[in-house]
Amino acid sequence: MESRPLTPEKYYRLPWNLADNAITWLEPTTQCNMACEGCYREKGRHRPFADVVAELESVKKLRKTGGISIAGGEPLLYPQILDLVRYVSSQGWKPIIITNGTMLSPEFIKDLKAAGLLGFTVHVDSHQNRPGGWTGKNEVELNELRSQLAQMIHEAGEGQISCAFNATIYRDTLPDIPVLTDWARKNNDIVQTMVYILFRSAKARGDFDSYVNGAPVDATELVYQLDNQEGHKEVMAQEVVDQMRRVLPDYEPCAFLNGTEDSRAFKWLLGLAMGRKGHIHGYLDSKFAEFIQAGHHFLYGTYLAYTRPCVVRGMQKILPLALFDRSLRRVMWQWLKNPFEILQSLYIQSFMIIQPVDIFADGRISMCDGCPDCHLARGADP
Secondary structure, three states: OOOOOOOHHHOEEOOOOOOEEEEEEEOOEOOOOOOOOOOOOOOOOEOOHHHHHHHHHHHHHHOEEEEEEEOOOOHHHOOOHHHHHHHHHHOOOEEEEEEOOOOOOHHHHHHHHHHOOOEEEEEOOOOOOOOOOOOOOOHHHHHHHHHHHHHHHHHHOOOOOEEEEEEEEOOOOHHHHHHHHHHHHHOOOOOOEEEEEEOOOOOOOOOOOEEEOOEEEOHHHOOOOOHHHOOOOOOOHHHHHHHHOOOOOOOOOOEEEOEOOOOOOOOEEEEEEEEOOOOOOEEOOHHHHHHHHHHHHHHHOOOOOOOOHHHHEOHHHHHHHHHOOHHHHHHHHHHHOOHHHOOOOOEEEEEEEEOOOEEOOOOOEEOEOOOOOOOOOEOOEO
């Protein structure tokens, strides 16, 4: 299949920035019950709850944010996770838990919902060395686990907790993108977002010396470095979209974040699909993305990343906006073609591709410009 080039000039540049962002990252613990191949964290300790709260108080002073991504490590191991979710919610932020899903249970989900949790992002991929009978399973086989977890979140959360999945994409799992994308499409009624994170290794470069805080380091000793991936060409966003289009030929993104050293790079690349259960009628465009971001900021004072499932289902309610938006008109015409579908709910499902740090031949490092995964480097010390 011939590649259809991505065109940043046609997409909306997301307005997220350091001072005003949709999300902020928080790591209350670096302990984990798994050893994922692509993880950037060495196993450590639980942070005192008071220190975590102090960090959030610093965030409040330094950054306007819509949600707090509670990560780690495995945040569900954190002894005071319910207190933390409760605190984040009490401050007017949306608490989102980034988890490997191994500790999820209906009872735990209900407790987290009662504490104010808005959503889960569950990380499942074939490079995780996942226990419980899933070791060695490929991405196709892991779709069974994804379905189990999505259904549990939907049922225990009573359809009120957002459910997203992410997977780290390596060169050898790039061909699995079509089956992951197709699985997400088939479950668009209970899975609101699918995220592909493109693996990057802390490579040792013969033409560069590596330093941290002015001290030399050996990149081969870093945890975020894999010898078996060093010879692989790094996966780029265009390649992922090409694979997605094998099952979604008309797929087109609508918004992006660029790189700090490359304004045309797709560091975060967002697509919005709209359709009935298991079917896509069309993809929303840059004008729709701009309307949603600007409108949310106007109404609530923050940019939008996560929202409750009730907001993105029953999307017939926004079809009057088709008078002003061409992409919505295309969706509406497809929806109206079959009169028997008119009573079926319409859903919006997000696809996100995250392309981490890129190191150029001249040594420049291109990061995400306006990264929503930003957190304080020294705890509560700005």
